[in-house]
Amino acid sequence: MDFYFQQLVNGLALGSIYGLIALGYTMVYGVLRFINFAHSDVLMLGAYAAFFMAPAIEKLVPLPGMAGALIVILLAALICAVIGMLIEFLAYRPLRSRPKLTVLITAIGVSLFIEFTCQHKAVFGAANRAFPKLIDFPNFTLLGLTIPSLSVIIVVITALMLGGMWFIVQKTKTGAAMRAVSFNQQAAALMGININRIISFTFGLGSALAAVAGVLYALTAPAIEPLMGTQPGLRAFIAAVLGGIGNLPGAVLGGILLGLLETFAGAIPGLSTYRDAIAFAILILILLFKPAGLLGKATVEKV
């Protein structure tokens, strides 16, 4: 019983991280209709930003643990938001009117560029680095079951982020503009919406989420390295498709489902070696039977 409960908690935490990354994918896909392959590398950059800032922040701001950790996460999110906007401005904006395949290949190129540059010994180097713990995460017991507090924090942060994103998209003026751009770019431009600004903002927001996810992922993993984003990034994309791409609660739902499935499959002896293939098998099944995803709306192509 305790074992299964542990798996449940682990799965929820892993799934929440996937969901957090998937939120970024889904928002960018919503406005630009392409997979931002570099999203997983922004996540890695977020983790590295926190890695380098954590000791400095600790010295500069002698605050109790939790506040210091929050400052580190917020700064990492800010840095990554700028990086995300920069990527959009430099690589994707010049190609906006080109065929989608061109943009897709460029996105792969940007992703490879960030990965290889960071692997260079003058930048981060390819070696693993131990990520600082930021604060102590004690386990606490509830009804005789052990619960790691880090998992709870991850789930809570994801829920808060989802709520915040939902608020921005549904209740603010910028959010209305984002929905308009997603619906029809040209019509949105004719209504006086500054498309470039909205797309830039969306990239910034998505990248900030990726950075938060990156720090949380680094806290659960023993070490960070320049390729750390690739696997969670792919899983998160699958989570976004599973939940219905372009749908915010769907992304988190897809992430949590995927995280739970992976964790439980990893706990079954015969299946654990196939763990890496499970996400892709789910992707293929969902695209075959419900291509719009669990919460998405089916679209019809007009001729």
Add this chain to the structure above:
Amino acid sequence: MKSLPGAKRWLILAIILAIVAGALAGQFNRYYLGVWMDCGINIILAVSLNLINGHTGQFSLGHAGFMSVGGYTAAKLSLVYNDSVPSFLHVFDQWKNFFQYIPSSVECWRFILLGSGLLLGGLASALAGLAVGVPSLRLRGDYLAIVTLGFGEIIRVIFQNMEAVGAASGLSGIPKYTTLGWTFGLAAVTVYIVATLVNSTYGRGFLAVSDDEVAASSMGINPTRYKVTAFVIGAFFAGIAGGLYAHHKQTLTPTQFDFMKSIDIVVMVILGGMGRTGGVILAAIILTWMPEMLRGFAEYRMIIYALMIIGLMMLRPQGLFTLNFKRKGGQAPT
């Protein structure tokens, strides 16, 4: 074939050249010989991917997966039957007593073993192509890219768990059967088949599907059939290339066929120009030699490579070269 009077002659010429080069291979520096064999294998991979990504307008990121299916099949066959030369071939040893240029029974057996291994590997890979092609039909663009990437990963994970092919440590001690003649001979056959297929009346369907699926289907072309056909043929040749690769490198591990290998082949196709056979061949040769030439800059090599992809997409998305094998009097497929 009437539409391409020269094509068969070119094919025969290329095969003769490959055989002659193969016979002279002993004279070459072993290092250069190895790189040229890589070139031949990469030409097969790039030209076959070009059928899927270029001519048919799909986007596959799983070519390395197909390659691994063919490679493992052919390698396993060679490892199992390497020493069991069938007795009827011993007749060659008797003839050799009279005429020394006749191949020995062992050489004959190697030839048969590699040939059948490549064919079997190609067929196994084509089957995998069918398995990928059918579910991918409803997808296009980035979804298709992710699904093919996923299939490649699934194939890799399966090999990683398959005890019969050495699981994570892979196969080693594969006999070195691949020669310059085999690689370039088969590269010529691949180019010939893909180029003539696309230029044939049937093959125009690939280009139509690439241009506009809806328009093509309203003209009575079945896009589904063409997409699956492209995947099956492309995978078949990727399987053959995998077999040649296995008998050239002599060791196979699942990690050799990861996402980066697929990207390498995709870059050959986009550098050469999607749907431009001649350019793709040239790009395959250049991109095989480039890392060898840049050995001194090894640590910057991959960064340059990534920048090249971005720059190419911004400045010249149609590819660097405009070489193409076009039908005489007809219009070049774009």
